[in-house]
Amino acid sequence: MADTSTHTSTHLGSAPDTAREADPFPVKGMDAVVFAVGNAKQAAHYYSTAFGMKLVAYSGPENGSRETASYVLTNGSARFVFTSVIKPSTEWGTFLTEHVAAHGDGVIDLAIEVPDARAAYAYATEHGARGIQEPYELKDEHGTVVLAAIGTYGKTRHTLVERSGYDGPYLPGFAPAEPIVAPPAKRVFQAIDHCVGNVELGRMNEWVDFYHRVMGFTNMKEFVGDDIATEYSALMSKVVADGTLKVKFPINEPAVAKKKSQIDEYLEFYGEAGVQHIALATNDIVASVRAMRAAGVQFLDTPDSYYDTLGEWAGETRVPVETLRELKILVDRDEDGYLLQIFTKPVQDRPTVFFEMIERHGSMGFGKGNFKALFEARGGGLRPGAGGVALGGGRVRVVAGGRSGARVRDCMIYDAHQAKVQWRADVARHKSRFTSRTRPLHDPLQHPPPTTRDGPSAVADHRHPHPTGRDHPAAAGDHRREGAGVAGGACPDTKA
Numbered sequence: 236m237a238d239t240s241t242h243t244s245t246h247l248g249s250a251p252d253t254a255r256e257a258d259p260f261p262v263k264g265m266d267a268v269v270f271a272v273g274n275a276k277q278a279a280h281y282y283s284t285a286f287g288m289k290l291v292a293y294s295g296p297e298n299g300s301r302e303t304a305s306y307v308l309t310n311g312s313a314r315f316v317f318t319s320v321i322k323p324s325t326e327w328g329t330f331l332t333e334h335v336a337a338h339g340d341g342v343i344d345l346a347i348e349v350p351d352a353r354a355a356y357a358y359a360t361e362h363g364a365r366g367i368q369e370p371y372e373l374k375d376e377h378g379t380v381v382l383a384a385i386g387t388y389g390k391t392r393h394t395l396v397e398r399s400g401y402d403g404p405y406l407p408g409f410a411p412a413e414p415i416v417a418p419p420a421k422r423v424f425q426a427i428d429h430c431v432g433n434v435e436l437g438r439m440n441e442w443v444d445f446y447h448r449v450m451g452f453t454n455m456k457e458f459v460g461d462d463i464a465t466e467y468s469a470l471m472s473k474v475v476a477d478g479t480l481k482v483k484f485p486i487n488e489p490a491v492a493k494k495k496s497q498i499d500e501y502l503e504f505y506g507e508a509g510v511q512h513i514a515l516a517t518n519d520i521v522a523s524v525r526a527m528r529a530a531g532v533q534f535l536d537t538p539d540s541y542y543d544t545l546g547e548w549a550g551e552t553r554v555p556v557e558t559l560r561e562l563k564i565l566v567d568r569d570e571d572g573y574l575l576q577i578f579t580k581p582v583q584d585r586p587t588v589f590f591e592m593i594e595r596h597g598s599m600g601f602g603k604g605n606f607k608a609l610f611e612a613r614g615g616g617l618r619p620g621a622g623g624v625a626l627g628g629g630r631v632r633v634v635a636g637g638r639s640g641a642r643v644r645d646c647m648i649y650d651a652h653q654a655k656v657q658w659r660a661d662v663a664r665h666k667s668r669f670t671s672r673t674r675p676l677h678d679p680l681q682h683p684p685p686t687t688r689d690g691p692s693a694v695a696d697h698r699h700p701h702p703t704g705r706d707h708p709a710a711a712g713d714h715r716r717e718g719a720g721v722a723g724g725a726c727p728d729t730k731a
């Protein structure tokens with residue numbers, strides 16, 4: 236473990252760095268999205284076959300990690316890590332086990348690659364971030380990685396990864412691995428475009444401020460305010476990004492609106508704030524969606540009426556309207572250009588995490604215009620789940636039996652009148668609950684809710700008591716020892 240006090244004081248006391256003055260928290264981009272899942276082996280298979288990703292590294296019992304199994308998959312610059320627990324024996328394993336039990340499969344880490352992890356950690360914690368892991372080094376024959384971690388909303392963290400001195404497949408402790416299936420001839424996507432977090436009612440601005448202070452991020456112009464929240468989307472949203480726009484984090488919160496908030500539903504099923512969706516950049520969304528649909532990925536539906544007037548406001552797009560209609564791809568346009576986007580249904584049984592495919596042509600928006608467009612396409616009025624597809628990335632929902640014990644299902648084919656009546660009754664019945672809620676929903680069977688609301692750092696601290704003072708870095712496996720054996724070859728068996 237690195238002596239962080241020394242490093243911290245060195246950085247804080249060093250001569251002014253011009254580059255750092257210009258950008259106090261420089262980033263290189265997203266390093267990885269790390270998921271804690273119930274079955275990482277099957278998750279790796281799903282993302283290989285359905286998302287066209289390539290397994291490149293592995294850590295598990297075969298190469299010395301007896302507690303966890305982790306699979307690293309890439310596509311272009313995008314990297315996902317899936318970790319599951321084999322048998323918990325440390326606080327880290329217990330943490331992962333409890334995380335999956337409480338939240339289902341979900342994102343535990345939005346790891347960010349930085350040029351200097353010690354400096355980044357020092358700056359972040361000096362500006363109010365909750366330090367989870369002080370900077371430390373991992374080494375093997377491929378070089379050295381410096382890692383540190385800070386907490387963000389919920390139990391999500393940002394591992395800060397400095398890997399310029401490392402050329403291994405992922406991190407020390409990971410062995411190279413062969414793809415599970417032959418990668419598709421055409422890449423399904425090539426990068427992570429943005430990662431969206433859902434936070435509790437009334438807390439969006441706190442977390443936006445957190446990214447301002449802690450990472451020097453600034454707001455992008457697109458935001459969803461009261462007007463759209465009330466009328467179309469039931470959510471509010473702002474987007475923070477680093478100065479180069481390589482890392483973009485929209486932050487959503489539920490809004491008191493005419494209809495049920497999807498964000499509320501996420502918070503209820505996930506149990507607290509967390510990552511809602513990952514947007515994946517593609518340069519051919521038509522090919523991507525065709526390939527993913529053929530592999531069984533389910534996408535949200537869009538009514539035909541959306542496409543009847545699309546050309547009037549969206550103008551010319553690379554993809555003909557009839558193809559957009561066939562594949563249910565959405566369009567949004569602003570003064571900078573346009574974007575094409577589509578949302579998957581949740582990729583696990585809980586209505587929580589899902590993905591977005593996005594093809595940008597100039598626009599650096601996130602699909603705000605689709606709140607209204609979809610609302611109008613569905614005839615306006617109070618429709619379940621009519622909005623929120625863009626930033627909020629919703630589902631079309633039919634609610635049966637009210638919100639308490641609500642049974643919801645993804646559906647576009649439903650009795651509109653019955654649904655509207657049901658929805659109005661549901662809103663009326665629970666309006667007081669929406670408006671009076673002052674704290675996030677928590678699973679009462681698992682954990683007590685937080686008792687105070689002191690701001691991001693404090694809240695992060697009194698979420699579920701964290702079983703570990705040494706949460707693992709970007710991922711997974713207990714690979715902190717230096718030089719953990721990852722010598723060439725896929726998953727060498729070291730048990731013998």
Ligand SMILES: [Fe+2]
Binds near residue numbers: 431591625
């Ligand atoms: Fe998005």
